[in-house]
Amino acid sequence: MTQRRDKSTLAPMDVTDLDRHGAARLPALLSPDQCAAIVALWDDPRAFRKEVVMARHGYGSGRYRYCAYPLPDPVAALRDSLYPVLAAQANRWAAMLGTGDIYPARHADFLARCALAGQDKPTPLLLRYEAGDWNALHQDVYGPHIFPLQVAILLSQPERDFTGGAFVLTEQRPRMQSRPEVVPLRQGDAVIFPVRDRPVTGARGVHRVQMRHGVSRLLSGVRYTLGIIFHDAA
Ligand SMILES: O=C(O)CCC(=O)C(=O)O
Numbered sequence: 001m002t003q004r005r006d007k008s009t010l011a012p013m014d015v016t017d018l019d020r021h022g023a024a025r026l027p028a029l030l031s032p033d034q035c036a037a038i039v040a041l042w043d044d045p046r047a048f049r050k051e052v053v054m055a056r057h058g059y060g061s062g063r064y065r066y067c068a069y070p071l072p073d074p075v076a077a078l079r080d081s082l083y084p085v086l087a088a089q090a091n092r093w094a095a096m097l098g099t100g101d102i103y104p105a106r107h108a109d110f111l112a113r114c115a116l117a118g119q120d121k122p123t124p125l126l127l128r129y130e131a132g133d134w135n136a137l138h139q140d141v142y143g144p145h146i147f148p149l150q151v152a153i154l155l156s157q158p159e160r161d162f163t164g165g166a167f168v169l170t171e172q173r174p175r176m177q178s179r180p181e182v183v184p185l186r187q188g189d190a191v192i193f194p195v196r197d198r199p200v201t202g203a204r205g206v207h208r209v210q211m212r213h214g215v216s217r218l219l220s221g222v223r224y225t226l227g228i229i230f231h232d233a234a
Pocket residue numbers: 127135140151152167213214215224225226227228
């Protein structure tokens with residue numbers, strides 16, 4: 001599948017936004033047709049390994065389905081093409097934090113590392129929300145191996161397909177109150193954000209802030225998102 005923009009490079013502003021605000025938007029990563037093709041996967045049971053009904057677990061309200069391996073073509077293409085850019089950013093953050101973590105240039109090599117630790121189940125997921133549904137603030141950690149950045153792509157068109165349902169991040173600042181960040185998305189836009197935490201440079205050097213993401217209540221309609229997580233699950 002061809003995407004509308006070259007994802008091998010992110011505009012410098014995107015990286016600046018990640019460092020300054022903890023999230024960066026990739027406008028029009030997918031066309032409306034590409035979004036529709038991914039939404040259509042929802043009804044194909046071969047595409048998925050598991051469904052989660054969020055209310056049963058206290059995760060909010062709505063449903064999501066984890067893709068099965070082999071990933072559906074458009075999902076595999078997105079995961080492969082986004083990874084190298086995010087790995088460069090992940091390595092920069094690891095260096096800032098002095099963790100010693102090194103993320104390999106090839107996604108396959110990172111997945112091999114996950115698999116050795118028993119994390120071999122695919123984590124890309126399709127989420128579906130109806131009026132009244134929401135997604136509790138959370139972190140998508142599935143085992144000790146964590147790739148620190150993830151991507152969510154809005155597949156539905158705000159105001160036409162749904163209202164409400166904003167993508168929300170919170171940043172838990174040490175010994176301070178949390179900071180909310182709302183990322184306005186149009187259909188086909190992606191948001192890049194930290195899975196668990198990120199480095200922030202303060203007066204006394206670099207410290208870690210915890211991040212959580214979620215979705216505010218849908219007021220009407222139906223909203224689909226594709227979530228791309230780069231570590232596999234145990
Ligand atoms: O539906 C959304 O915008 C958020 C989805 C999500 O939690 C994820 O992609 O990990």
